[in-house]
Amino acid sequence: DQQVKQNSPSLSVQEGRISILNCDYTNSMFDYFLWYKKYPAEGPTFLISISSIKDKNEDGRFTVFLNKSAKHLSLHIVPSQPGDSAVYFCAASDTGTASKLTFGTGTRLQVTL
């Protein structure tokens, strides 16, 4: 039972354009969401998070949008840079904090020149 789904296994975007990564969840008890980035041979690195009491959170080039009624969140990267090429994981928690995370299967982003 995949409670957090990332339906696009891969995404290719040109440098300078916007990258949009999507994530859907089924557990209505999830109240805290995070995005992690993972390079090969490294552990995941925290990018940005959002609480269920908000619908948007920004940090530099990264913005996360949360649509609770649709149980959907997205990560926008603007502008995309070649160094953004990595696997992006969406994660969710029902504890209101970054604890006991449920991860999606990841989306591989390739930013091309």
Place this chain on the structure above:
Amino acid sequence: DAGVTQSPTHLIKTRGQQVTLRCSPKSGHDTVSWYQQALGQGPQFIFQYYEEEERQRGNFPDRFSGHQFPNYSSELNVNALLLGDSALYLCASSVDRGSYNSPLHFGNGTRLTVT
């Protein structure tokens, strides 16, 4: 400032054997979580340790056990290894602030292969 360190980086074991993986949290962090990442999947939560106690546990059998030491470092033990235990094991640390945990900082993982 050292981040989360895990050892060993790679390990090959035979079915039925036991394995111990080690983790040192990021400086200043007091909470350690363990995740299993199978090939092509996202990390799956195994358990979390705080104040040397297992505080939360995911859907993993009792063959998976752990320990946290007074210096906050942690071990993950897996008994009676199965082929399906082959995966990347990730340790993550964070700071417990009551109702809030800081975002997890992950180590680079231990790649376990069971033959």
